[in-house]
Amino acid sequence: MQTFFILLCLALMICSAAAVMMFRSLIKATVCLAITSVLISIVLFLLGAYWAALFELSVCAGLITVVFISTISFFSKERRSEEQERDHHSRFRLLPYLMVVCGLALLALLVLSGFSMQSIPALPPAFAEFKQILWSNRQVDILAQIALILAGSFAVIVLFKEINTNDENKGA
Amino acid sequence: MPQNLISATATAVFIVGPLLAILINNLLPRTLAQKICLKVGIAATLLQIAAVCSCVWLFFANSSYHISFSVFWNMSAQPGAARFYVDFLSLTVMLAIGLVSLVSLLTANESIKDKALNFSNLLMICMIGMNGLVMVNDLFSLYIFLEITGIAAFVLIALLREERGLEGAFKYLAMSAIASVFLLASLALIFMETGDLHFANVAALLSSPAQASQPLLLMIASLFFITAFSIKAAMVPFHGWLPDAYQSAPAAVSVLLGGIVTKAAGVYAIIRVLSGAFSGVLAGVFSHVQNVHVVFAILGLVSILYGAIAAIGQRDMKRMLAYSSISQMGYIVLGAATGSVIGLVGAALHFFNHATFKGTLFVNAAALEKQTGSTDLEVLPCGLQARMPLTAISSMLAFFSTAGIPPLAGFWSKFLIILAVWQSGSPLMAGLALLASIITAAYFLRIQRKVFFGQPDDSSNEITEVKGSLALAEWLLSIITVGCGLLFPALLLLMQSKGLF
Numbered sequence: 001m002q003t004f005f006i007l008l009c010l011a012l013m014i015c016s017a018a019a020v021m022m023f024r025s026l027i028k029a030t031v032c033l034a035i036t037s038v039l040i041s042i043v044l045f046l047l048g049a050y051w052a053a054l055f056e057l058s059v060c061a062g063l064i065t066v067v068f069i070s071t072i073s074f075f076s077k078e079r080r081s082e083e084q085e086r087d088h089h090s091r092f093r094l095l096p097y098l099m100v101v102c103g104l105a106l107l108a109l110l111v112l113s114g115f116s117m118q119s120i121p122a123l124p125p126a127f128a129e130f131k132q133i134l135w136s137n138r139q140v141d142i143l144a145q146i147a148l149i150l151a152g153s154f155a156v157i158v159l160f161k162e163i164n165t166n167d168e169n170k171g172a
Numbered sequence: 173m174p175q176n177l178i179s180a181t182a183t184a185v186f187i188v189g190p191l192l193a194i195l196i197n198n199l200l201p202r203t204l205a206q207k208i209c210l211k212v213g214i215a216a217t218l219l220q221i222a223a224v225c226s227c228v229w230l231f232f233a234n235s236s237y238h239i240s241f242s243v244f245w246n247m248s249a250q251p252g253a254a255r256f257y258v259d260f261l262s263l264t265v266m267l268a269i270g271l272v273s274l275v276s277l278l279t280a281n282e283s284i285k286d287k288a289l290n291f292s293n294l295l296m297i298c299m300i301g302m303n304g305l306v307m308v309n310d311l312f313s314l315y316i317f318l319e320i321t322g323i324a325a326f327v328l329i330a331l332l333r334e335e336r337g338l339e340g341a342f343k344y345l346a347m348s349a350i351a352s353v354f355l356l357a358s359l360a361l362i363f364m365e366t367g368d369l370h371f372a373n374v375a376a377l378l379s380s381p382a383q384a385s386q387p388l389l390l391m392i393a394s395l396f397f398i399t400a401f402s403i404k405a406a407m408v409p410f411h412g413w414l415p416d417a418y419q420s421a422p423a424a425v426s427v428l429l430g431g432i433v434t435k436a437a438g439v440y441a442i443i444r445v446l447s448g449a450f451s452g453v454l455a456g457v458f459s460h461v462q463n464v465h466v467v468f469a470i471l472g473l474v475s476i477l478y479g480a481i482a483a484i485g486q487r488d489m490k491r492m493l494a495y496s497s498i499s500q501m502g503y504i505v506l507g508a509a510t511g512s513v514i515g516l517v518g519a520a521l522h523f524f525n526h527a528t529f530k531g532t533l534f535v536n537a538a539a540l541e542k543q544t545g546s547t548d549l550e551v552l553p554c555g556l557q558a559r560m561p562l563t564a565i566s567s568m569l570a571f572f573s574t575a576g577i578p579p580l581a582g583f584w585s586k587f588l589i590i591l592a593v594w595q596s597g598s599p600l601m602a603g604l605a606l607l608a609s610i611i612t613a614a615y616f617l618r619i620q621r622k623v624f625f626g627q628p629d630d631s632s633n634e635i636t637e638v639k640g641s642l643a644l645a646e647w648l649l650s651i652i653t654v655g656c657g658l659l660f661p662a663l664l665l666l667m668q669s670k671g672l673f
Contacts, residue, residue, distance in 0.1 A: 144316040
């Protein structure tokens, strides 16, 4: 039964990920992205990776969505006509079929390789404590996360902040 | 050796140093920060170069040629935890990172003054990413630092927000994202099979793939891994993004990309996973998988030949240098793919040499662009040797070093690589690599003849030699190219006498 739920969530996750690509509206795409993250969190929770599920839910589904929507509300002034919307949908009309074909191919590959959920190794007991994982085993990644957040922040500043300033100047 | 002190210092200099530079730049008032940000960056790069030299001295003084350490707030991390690891290979790469970043900052001082603050911040982040991926011994940490480097590089290419730059950045981003997907998929499969991502533990399993419960998954993981790093290293046929990215980036960013970023993000990882490097302590993930070696050797050779031949037909200097980089990175991968000690030493030396001579050539391109307004070989005036003697001489030294002319630095590394390929039983591959070296000399002589040699025409009357930080960068890199060429034999003998290989 659990395997069925996991597969169901994965299928829904693929659909919502495809919807991210297909929506022209950035807000709608962001909401679909958040749904994708929520579904990943459920899969992680079902597989027993509680801390990963928690982080996926809080950071990817929560924080990232808030940042995206804030950024879009600051910068997005674009309005599309219905014709442009139709054009956009027609460009991505093959995407769902392509994803189904890829999904079936991957499934076939997994079946051929003898994959089963039981083959995933359990985390060793020594790694079970979250505090220990974060501060003792993955401490290098904490520094990396700081740098990653800085990289993202400067990317937004360089690529978007000054565009906004220029737009305001033109408006004046 | 005071292990904790060295560990803390190394973490502080290589990771926290650039973070501190970002902090200083952004806490100061904006007008003051705009004035001093490049100097703060230069201080961070000089500190890195000094720290690398100190580590080399400590290694020789203590006859201990590697050090493994954790972040300074927890030195006693569990064995098997993600930790930093430094040996001679990492130090060589970190020296190249410090040097090329320094030269890039010197170039920026002349070319992108109004965006200096953003440039300095992003360069420091890029340094953190490259230093991190050079020092980690865990595949997941390697992936995170790769992403940091990739994001910073992508924004740097688009820094001026011109149409060409944005297009180049988009291509780089798209290819980088595809590489990331392959890499993550590969890591997921490896983790499924081994339950671990530590280099040594994964290497132990891959050394006997027959014992693996699902060998097909391991094969797919290897395939994804090769694809991911071939895209990152711009190996043929995954090279399409590189010429556009190099050509469209601002001059200082081209120096950084061409000098170090592509090599650190792609080629270094290939060297590291193919071999245990010098000390033999840090096991190469795929060091026991023969097929992976063969695939990389073929990709390396095809890149050498394709890059050299494609460079001949280019009329933009930066684009020609981009194709030349594809060719030179092929040499590094070919050397590493032999799996022999000579091949690895040759690859490591060529890594450093490529950073210096390609750095020089991109600085020369920046100098020509600044003084003449173009890097198009059909537009550039003839006979610039009389007007820009320093640029002409440094360009000639770098070209000769790239082509492997003795006694310049490039000769020794190419010699070792070709020797290793020959010894590994592939005389045809060695011969083709040598042939590509001759082609390299041919296309570089074309630039020299077209731009620098010959009678100066009237259009070049107003042109003068570059001064200030660009001239300093040309001097610095030329001295290193010649100096390394003269010192390499002694250095190799010293390393051999210490039992390093």
